[in-house]
Amino acid sequence: MRLHEEMEQYRNVLIVRLKGELDHHTADGLKQRLEDALLRGRATHVLLNLSGLAFMDSSGLGVILGRYKTVTARGGKLLVCGVGPAVRRLFELSGLLKILALYENEHEALGSLEVVS
Amino acid sequence: MRLHEEMEQYRNVLIVRLKGELDHHTADGLKQRLEDALLRGRATHVLLNLSGLAFMDSSGLGVILGRYKTVTARGGKLLVCGVGPAVRRLFELSGLLKILALYENEHEALGSLEVVS
Amino acid sequence: MNGSNRMVLSFSSRSENEAFARIAVAAFVSQLDPTVEELNDLKTAVSEAVTNAIIHGYDGKPDGMVTIEARIEGDAVSIIVRDEGKGIEDLELARQPLFTSRPDLERSGMGFTIMENFMDEFDVSSEPGKGTEIRMMKRIESKKALYN
Amino acid sequence: MNGSNRMVLSFSSRSENEAFARIAVAAFVSQLDPTVEELNDLKTAVSEAVTNAIIHGYDGKPDGMVTIEARIEGDAVSIIVRDEGKGIEDLELARQPLFTSRPDLERSGMGFTIMENFMDEFDVSSEPGKGTEIRMMKRIESKKALYN
Numbered sequence: 001m002r003l004h005e006e007m008e009q010y011r012n013v014l015i016v017r018l019k020g021e022l023d024h025h026t027a028d029g030l031k032q033r034l035e036d037a038l039l040r041g042r043a044t045h046v047l048l049n050l051s052g053l054a055f056m057d058s059s060g061l062g063v064i065l066g067r068y069k070t071v072t073a074r075g076g077k078l079l080v081c082g083v084g085p086a087v088r089r090l091f092e093l094s095g096l097l098k099i100l101a102l103y104e105n106e107h108e109a110l111g112s113l114e115v116v117s
Numbered sequence: 118m119r120l121h122e123e124m125e126q127y128r129n130v131l132i133v134r135l136k137g138e139l140d141h142h143t144a145d146g147l148k149q150r151l152e153d154a155l156l157r158g159r160a161t162h163v164l165l166n167l168s169g170l171a172f173m174d175s176s177g178l179g180v181i182l183g184r185y186k187t188v189t190a191r192g193g194k195l196l197v198c199g200v201g202p203a204v205r206r207l208f209e210l211s212g213l214l215k216i217l218a219l220y221e222n223e224h225e226a227l228g229s230l231e232v233v234s
Numbered sequence: 235m236n237g238s239n240r241m242v243l244s245f246s247s248r249s250e251n252e253a254f255a256r257i258a259v260a261a262f263v264s265q266l267d268p269t270v271e272e273l274n275d276l277k278t279a280v281s282e283a284v285t286n287a288i289i290h291g292y293d294g295k296p297d298g299m300v301t302i303e304a305r306i307e308g309d310a311v312s313i314i315v316r317d318e319g320k321g322i323e324d325l326e327l328a329r330q331p332l333f334t335s336r337p338d339l340e341r342s343g344m345g346f347t348i349m350e351n352f353m354d355e356f357d358v359s360s361e362p363g364k365g366t367e368i369r370m371m372k373r374i375e376s377k378k379a380l381y382n
Numbered sequence: 383m384n385g386s387n388r389m390v391l392s393f394s395s396r397s398e399n400e401a402f403a404r405i406a407v408a409a410f411v412s413q414l415d416p417t418v419e420e421l422n423d424l425k426t427a428v429s430e431a432v433t434n435a436i437i438h439g440y441d442g443k444p445d446g447m448v449t450i451e452a453r454i455e456g457d458a459v460s461i462i463v464r465d466e467g468k469g470i471e472d473l474e475l476a477r478q479p480l481f482t483s484r485p486d487l488e489r490s491g492m493g494f495t496i497m498e499n500f501m502d503e504f505d506v507s508s509e510p511g512k513g514t515e516i517r518m519m520k521r522i523e524s525k526k527a528l529y530n
């Protein structure tokens with residue numbers, strides 16, 4: 001199983017739905033595709049939906065932290081939803097849990113932005 | 118994935134539905150359970166439904182040929198149904214295709230017996 | 235993919251490792267994106283060779299080691315299955331369809347015939363008292379672009 | 383199961399083999415009937431160790447070999463991951479959470495911390511210029527009767 005993603009622009013949010021396995025082999029391509037989409041599109045915020053991830057290791061932490069930096073440097077927010085227990089544990093161990101905005105699902109994540117912006 | 122089987126007695130036929138992988142590791146246990154069921158039960162014929170098999174190699178040919186011998190020695194018939202292309206090729210290569218009675222499904226297999234007996 | 239991708243896998247001669255060997259080879263070859271049928275052919279040939287090493291090479295004793303070497307070069311998968319078991323005295327006889335030295339174990343004698351039919355190339359070499367080596371090759375037709 | 387079940391797997395230092403390594407270890411360990419969580423812990427630890435060998439040990443060059451040794455004894459799985467790569471100069475520094483020598487590759491510096499947390503035992507040894515060896519052990523609690 002490899003990694004696929006589905007991207008959708010909703011207002012000023014780039015929604016990215018990941019499916020498959022996020023490891024070092026698949027992380028490089030994902031990083032490129034996300035950076036491309038951010039450069040081309042007009043999204044301020046990024047919402048990562050991880051509910052379709054079958055596996056993730058620390059290479060995933062690297063990509064997520066990297067996008068966190070890109071997005072916040074541009075004044076946007078990185079939102080994450082669909083986080084299973086295994087990924088949650090990685091977020092906890094690495095301290096990412098403290099800086100990421102985690103939501104149950106896309107609806108809640110998008111709702112939080114409407115209040116803010 | 119291991120091998121499981123579901124056995125059901127229908128009139129004088131022992132119906133055996135195989136699920137999983139039939140290789141050398143799982144063949145020995147299957148052989149024992151089939152012989153036990155034949156000794157205890159009052160079945161004359163045996164119907165093997167292979168539609169749930171995800172894998173079979175030549176160890177499967179050995180068990181099937183072995184049961185063919187037991188059943189025909191007792192005056193019964195060994196019927197086989199639910200044979201996919203992979204298993205069919207093994208039957209062809211080994212010559213088993215010529216001696217086994219193959220049917221599309223259980224219904225057809227059981228129907229063939231009603232005409233005969 | 236530049237150059238070749240290689241793996242060597244050794245494991246105890248236990249029957250529970252037959253399924254493990256099939257899964258490992260299938261996972262290694264999956265990068266060529268084989269069809270379900272191609273993958274099944276490979277798994278069947280590997281299963282036959284590994285089973286033979288366990289049953290015949292090591293006479294069912296669990297403390298031998300079976301080794302699989304696989305290499306992907308272009309669209310070709312080469313697979314070697316090797317044991318350091320008892321070896322084969324008469325190779326010509328052993329390769330006959332339906333010949334088995336263990337009818338008591340309900341062996342069908344079809345292992346070598348299946349490997350030969352399911353793979354594009356097949357060869358056995360063996361030395362009595364030293365062991366047996368199976369060399370096989372299969373071309374994977376359905377090589378598609380990799381996703382990542 | 384009497385005695386131990388053992389496997390040794392070596393493969394090219396290519397990133398496409400990271401998934402292969404996880405599947406192979408998972409298939410080998412599946413005979414202990416681990417829970418989904420236990421299996422995920424093992425796969426994650428193996429993925430970290432193999433990725434490190436590929437990225438750091440061999441600097442991303444595909445012609446090195448990574449070796450995994452696994453052994454099942456009772457309910458314990460021991461796993462060794464080894465490379466003959468460049469080795470680690472300062473092990474104490476390397477093991478610090480969040481330390482990475484490759485921030486340019488967006489590494490998180492969490493590999494060792496994850497291995498240590500996800501396994502019951504963990505140890506690294508390394509010799510600069512010679513290579514690195516990770517030794518890990520995990521007990522599988524959910525050992526149930528085998529089906530066959």
Ligand SMILES: Nc1ncnc2c1ncn2[C@@H]1O[C@H](COP(=O)(O)OP(=O)(O)O)[C@@H](O)[C@H]1O
Binds near residue numbers: 286288329344
């Ligand atoms: N690895 C091996 N070591 C020793 N003998 C072997 C090995 N593989 C095959 N043989 C011999 O060759 C015979 C034919 O093998 P095969 O065609 O696979 O049929 P089967 O395994 O059903 O007996 C076996 O019965 C055995 O005597």
Ligand SMILES: Nc1ncnc2c1ncn2[C@@H]1O[C@H](COP(=O)(O)OP(=O)(O)O)[C@@H](O)[C@H]1O
Binds near residue numbers: 468492
């Ligand atoms: N197999 C290895 N060979 C050489 N150096 C290694 C190896 N594994 C780890 N290291 C060194 O240890 C550091 C920390 O490793 P780790 O905690 O896995 O974080 P990361 O892989 O994200 O850098 C690496 O950045 C690298 O410098």
